[in-house]
């Protein structure tokens with residue numbers, strides 16, 4: 107199974123990137139062929155401008171992967187600006203693909219913010235979402251590392267579910 111893990115945050119100390127990294131390790135150890143895309147290394151150009159070479163390369167990777175895991179940080183109870191640019195400009199080949207969400211937020215009350223990503227992926231490309239989200243807050247991290255055992259447990263469950271259902275959808 108080929109999984110593209112897309113970390114969409116541009117923050118130097120991105121917590122959603124840390125989530126993506128942990129899932130990358132867990133899913134790779136189960137035998138998935140994971141590719142990590144860190145948006146901080148992708149030159150982004152907004153809609154109505156010619157996409158950059160890296161954005162075009164990402165569109166191709168999205169076309170070729172079996173499934174996708176998206177890391178997002180919550181901004182104003184919604185997805186962040188860089189993720190919106192990535193969705194609007196690189197996801198046209200994601201039609202019908204299975205995907206999962208890893209979300210970092212400041213506080214506990216913004217968990218419904220991931221619904222905006224669900225709405226976009228389901229309505230625009232009929233993508234199929236894993237009905238389990240990893241939602242983490244500032245409290246789950248210490249010195250840019252995951253310090254919550256509960257979060258590590260939830261990441262493991264997410265990874266197991268994603269791996270099992272992802273493989274079933276391929277067979």
Ligand SMILES: Cc1cc2nc3c(=O)[nH]c(=O)nc-3n(C[C@H](O)[C@H](O)[C@H](O)COP(=O)(O)O)c2cc1C
Pocket residue numbers: 115116117119120121122123178179180181182183184210211212213214215216
């Ligand atoms: C512009 C902006 C808006 C934010 N809005 C929210 C919010 O609505 N709810 C929340 O819980 N956290 C909010 N946060 C905090 C971020 O979700 C938090 O810092 C998270 O770690 C961001 O993900 P990242 O570290 O991967 O970039 C906001 C942060 C910024 C910079």
